[in-house]
Amino acid sequence: MTADDPLVEPAVPDDFTEHLVERYGSPLYVYDLDRVRRAHQDLSSALPESSRIYYSLKANPHPALVAELRTLGARAEVTSRGELASALRAGCPAGELLYSGPGKTPGELVEAVHHGIRHFSAESFGDLARIGAAADEQGARAECVLRINAAGAPGGAGLRMTGSASQFGFDLDGLFAEPERLDVPGTRVVGLHFFPLTNARDEEGLRAEIVQSIRTAAELRDKLGIPLQLVDLGGGFAAPYAVPGERPTYPGLRAAVTDALDESLPDWRDGAPVIAFESGRYLVGxxxxxxxxxxxxxxxxxxxxxxxxxxxxxxxxxxxxxxxxxxxxxxxxxxxxxxxxxxxxxxxxxxxxxxxxxxxxxxxxxxxxxxxxxxxxxxxxxxxxxxxxxxxxxxxxxxxxxxxxxxxxLSLHRQEIDEVPGARNAKDTDQAKELT
Known part of the structure; x- marks a missing residue:
């Protein structure tokens, strides 16, 4: 059966689906955890052995899906208070979460550190400083990977996220010009984070982007002395959306990426650095x-x-x-x-x-x-x-x-809140109660 075959079988029989509609009403979302397991297996098989996988909750923060992926060994990547709440509710240890995103406010950073988050992806010098301030205020240290806005590999493969002017990540010329700004109290830079594109069905293009990211990581290590404990090579793994079809399987990706790691980051096999990837749509789509x-x-x-x-x-x-x-x-x-x-x-x-x-x-x-x-x-x-x-x-x-x-x-409801004097980004006490 090909990815374009319109006759892909449903996960469960039609009579069972009709039973669900009769029982729970219409409209109705149905999520099948057996398919989540198959997707995780397919992605694990496509990546270098011992790769860490982060599940990006932006794709679907339903706690049952997060919990299922956690049992399979995936960690959670979150970008908001709401996603943090879902990850904690699903049983994800706070110390294993990666907190990312370009718009992290001082209030939510204080809250994240309070709940035990210690791993952050920093998008800019300002973002790094805010992470450090939140950690330092609470006597903690945040271990940060720097998200990199690097030039992409030649060719097109999916929707580009970086490689041009962008709200995402550090530009390389800025890092090379002011490396001293990476020395921020309350933080320790421990690696790099790449996410150059998303939803790439073309394996050759995806492979080129990942290989380019690996080479850029080695260059930053050598020129700036950035220690590499973790290199997150991002995602870009595709899945069909609201149309019949199947996920691509990327049969040649593991060998090509493994060769590139052996060439540029040879100590990766000993966990120096840990190699990570992240995915949302591929794992649950x-x-x-x-x-x-x-x-x-x-x-x-x-x-x-x-x-x-x-x-x-x-x-x-x-x-x-x-x-x-x-x-x-x-x-x-x-x-x-x-x-x-x-x-x-x-x-x-x-x-x-x-x-x-x-x-x-x-x-x-x-x-x-x-x-x-x-x-x-x-x-x-x-x-x-x-x-x-x-x-x-x-x-x-x-x-x-x-x-x-x-x-x-899900239910949207209006709730009364107390005025927080003079704090545009102050911690939302109601949300904090929900997280505890």
Missing amino acids: DSGRLMCTVTDVKDSRGTRYAVLDSGINHLGGLSGLGRLLPMSARPLRTTPGEEPRRTTLAGPLCTPADLLGRNVDLAGVRPGAVLEFPNVGAYGLSASLLGFLGHPAPAEVVVRGERVLSASR
């Missing part, structure tokens, strides 16, 4: 499906619309930014011989931007029909416009095979 129901079908000036009980408030938050990704769904039940019709899938929101698919060829689309969007375990609900119009969040059901492990629903 194909574990999730969104089930929703057709509420109305109408024809308008030559276009057929199916109006669903779910939209960009539950899936595809990038649509709200005018970036509609190609999506496709399938009805769980169709009548034999029924011909597909070109249909635009619209959600329930009062905006023309609420579209989950334009001109999709589907059969069996009628009021009451249940549709399934596959491969939405990553950047699904938590990346959506959940607060817009105030529709309830869909239930999220976690299964292993045909066994339900948990069912829950």
Whole structure:
């Protein structure tokens, strides 16, 4: 079966899926932990032996998915108070977490250090100074990897994250010009962090980017004397999104990256440095499906619309930014011989931007029909416009095979807060209570 094959089998039978919809309602997210395990195995097999894997909670912070990956040996990479709360709730030891992101505030850094976070990715001299201040204030020391905004490898492979003017990472010329600014009380620089691109299906391009990062790490070690205890080579591993398909497997990646490490960082085999990678979409993308129901079908000036009980408030938050990704769904039940019709899938929101698919060829689309969007375990609900119009969040059901492990629903609610005098970035006491 190829990645472009539209006949990829669902994780669980349709009758079980229908049972879940009947029991928990529509719309409904279903996450299959067996698929998470397979994805982790596939990624581990594609990487050099003994590589550390970080799971990026930005893809999906559901504690059950985080906990499953933790049992498989993955560590968590978090970028906010909310993701930190999810990681701790899932049982991740605070001392193993990596706290990253370009917008870390003094208040959240104080909170992170308070809860035992000691490993940070620093994005700039200013970020490093704020990390140091938060650690020093509490008598702690933060071990930091420097995220590097280096020139990318030739060619294109996925969405570029660095290699040009960017909010992400240190520019190399800035590091070479002012290396003394890395000596910050409360911190110790212990390595480097790269993340040049994301969602790269092309193995050759991905391999070139990782090899280039390895060579840059060796150059910074030699020219600036940066100690290398940890080199995080980032991710970029692809997965289909809201369309049928399978993850790529990158069969030649392990050998090529291993050779590059042996050449440029030969002590990596003894753990000096530890080699790490991070992934979100690859690890959980194909574990999730969104089930929703057709509420109305109408024809308008030559276009057929199916109006669903779910939209960009539950899936595809990038649509709200005018970036509609190609999506496709399938009805769980169709009548034999029924011909597909070109249909635009619209959600329930009062905006023309609420579209989950334009001109999709589907059969069996009628009021009451249940549709399934596959491969939405990553950047699904938590990346959506959940607060817009105030529709309830869909239930999220976690299964292993045909066994339900948990069912829950996110809830937005307004709460009273005490005024914090003169502190724009002061610690949010309510969130702090939730973390403890």
